[in-house]
Amino acid sequence: MAFSKLGLGKPLLDGVRAMGYVEPTPIQLRAIPLVLAGQDVIGSAQTGTGKTAAFGLPILSLLGAHAPGPRALILEPTRELAAQVETAVRDLARFTNLRVAVVYGGVGYGLQDQALRTGVDVLVATPGRLLDHLSRGTCRLDKIKFLVLDEADRMLDMGFLPDVRRLVERCPRERHTSLFSATIPPQIETLIQWAMHAPQTVEIGVRRAPAETVRHALYPVAEAQKSALLLDLLQRVNYDSVIVFCRTKNRADRVSHSLRHHNHAVTVLHSNRTQREREQALRGFRDGKYEVLVATDIAARGLDILDVSHVVNYDVPQHPEDYVHRIGRTGRAQATGDALTLMVAEDAQHVHAIERFIGRKIERVRLEGFPYQYTALFDESKPGQVPLHQRRARGARISGGYYYGPARRRR
Numbered sequence: 340m341a342f343s344k345l346g347l348g349k350p351l352l353d354g355v356r357a358m359g360y361v362e363p364t365p366i367q368l369r370a371i372p373l374v375l376a377g378q379d380v381i382g383s384a385q386t387g388t389g390k391t392a393a394f395g396l397p398i399l400s401l402l403g404a405h406a407p408g409p410r411a412l413i414l415e416p417t418r419e420l421a422a423q424v425e426t427a428v429r430d431l432a433r434f435t436n437l438r439v440a441v442v443y444g445g446v447g448y449g450l451q452d453q454a455l456r457t458g459v460d461v462l463v464a465t466p467g468r469l470l471d472h473l474s475r476g477t478c479r480l481d482k483i484k485f486l487v488l489d490e491a492d493r494m495l496d497m498g499f500l501p502d503v504r505r506l507v508e509r510c511p512r513e514r515h516t517s518l519f520s521a522t523i524p525p526q527i528e529t530l531i532q533w534a535m536h537a538p539q540t541v542e543i544g545v546r547r548a549p550a551e552t553v554r555h556a557l558y559p560v561a562e563a564q565k566s567a568l569l570l571d572l573l574q575r576v577n578y579d580s581v582i583v584f585c586r587t588k589n590r591a592d593r594v595s596h597s598l599r600h601h602n603h604a605v606t607v608l609h610s611n612r613t614q615r616e617r618e619q620a621l622r623g624f625r626d627g628k629y630e631v632l633v634a635t636d637i638a639a640r641g642l643d644i645l646d647v648s649h650v651v652n653y654d655v656p657q658h659p660e661d662y663v664h665r666i667g668r669t670g671r672a673q674a675t676g677d678a679l680t681l682m683v684a685e686d687a688q689h690v691h692a693i694e695r696f697i698g699r700k701i702e703r704v705r706l707e708g709f710p711y712q713y714t715a716l717f718d719e720s721k722p723g724q725v726p727l728h729q730r731r732a733r734g735a736r737i738s739g740g741y742y743y744g745p746a747r748r749r750r
């Protein structure tokens with residue numbers, strides 16, 4: 340099926356061609372006709388499936404030509420995603436006279452005010468900064484005809500749903516709404532019922548499956564040897580570009596220092612860095628100045644970084660969905676990529692949750708020649724390797740460092 344059969348206007352077909360897209364992706368095939376027909380759409384598709392064009396193309400097509408606005412609003416959870424989506428939509432709209440702008444926090448208001456003043460058709464925004472613009476009177480939403488709530492589950496995780504609700508309330512009721520979310524927890528379900536009208540769901544493939552072209556491997560290791568194992572892995576793996584995910588900003592900083600010390604071209608991306616530093620890190624990584632990007636989940640989610648040959652989970656993600664999101668960076672657009680995960684004994688429960696979530700077992704790999712301190716790590720069935728939390732009394736629960744189980748017996 341060709342793009343030309345989908346009912347998009349000619350300038351958009353020219354835009355698609357200029358982007359080098361030959362055929363629509365499955366989510367584009369299914370979502371574009373629905374949006375063009377005026378339906379509200381819920382899209383659940385893994386990252387890298389082409390969902391930006393899936394909502395961007397029909398909205399641009401229906402907007403037609405420049406008019407007072409903004410008439411389309413796309414909400415994104417992070418600045419990086421907002422910037423990325425704006426670039427993609429602007430590229431698709433290049434043969435139209437539609438204007439696209441982005442507003443997000445962490446930078447001055449000057450350029451954003453100016454863009455809003457000159458007139459915008461499509462506005463891409465993070466919720467907090469857009470609310471600021473509304474209260475400063477630099478933007479209004481009373482002409483919105485198309486609303487897109489992108490990465491809704493991540494907006495929920497980041498505590499943005501109240502802001503999103505406030506923004507939806509400022510849009511006209513008579514509008515078209517699309518929502519994209521990898522998972523639909525109850526709060527998102529409530530949002531859907533409140534903000535959408537008879538939505539059609541477009542689900543692509545198995546919702547939970549990571550890209551099929553990714554090879555997965557788990558590297559069991561003692562916490563104290565993680566850093567050494569990462570260095571050894573990077574020496575042996577023939578990588579072009581690699582993203583290393585860490586649980587916290589501190590760990591990301593520590594890992595990047597260690598890699599830099601060992602002469603890797605490395606940069607770091609997390610929310611403690613200024614907007615300028617984050618942009619420089621991303622640009623440098625995309626341009627190949629840096630081969631390794633060390634990042635936390637929030638900073639890197641959904642970013643369209645192409646040609647990542649490897650993803651390394653320095654820390655096992657706490658939520659199975661994050662595993663899928665993280666490795667969504669590799670194996671995009673049918674390239675093959677590797678996802679390597681370092682695992683300590685205490686991670687066993689999270690690893691099993693991930694394996695259940697993606698519906699397959701991940702191979703445990705031993706790095707030949709690495710001076711392992713504990714080889715028992717490779718045999719999860721050995722009693723010595725049962726993680727601490729599984730050894731506690733039945734019913735006992737650790738929460739926030741406190742022990743809520745039955746009173747401990749003295750020995």
Ligand code: AMP
Pocket residue numbers: 359360361362363364367386387388389390391392643645672
């Ligand atoms: P997204 O899921 O929107 O982040 O898109 C992921 C990547 O796929 C981006 O680099 C897009 O430019 C690319 N892409 C989107 N649609 C197509 C298509 N029909 N053919 C080839 N690449 C595409």
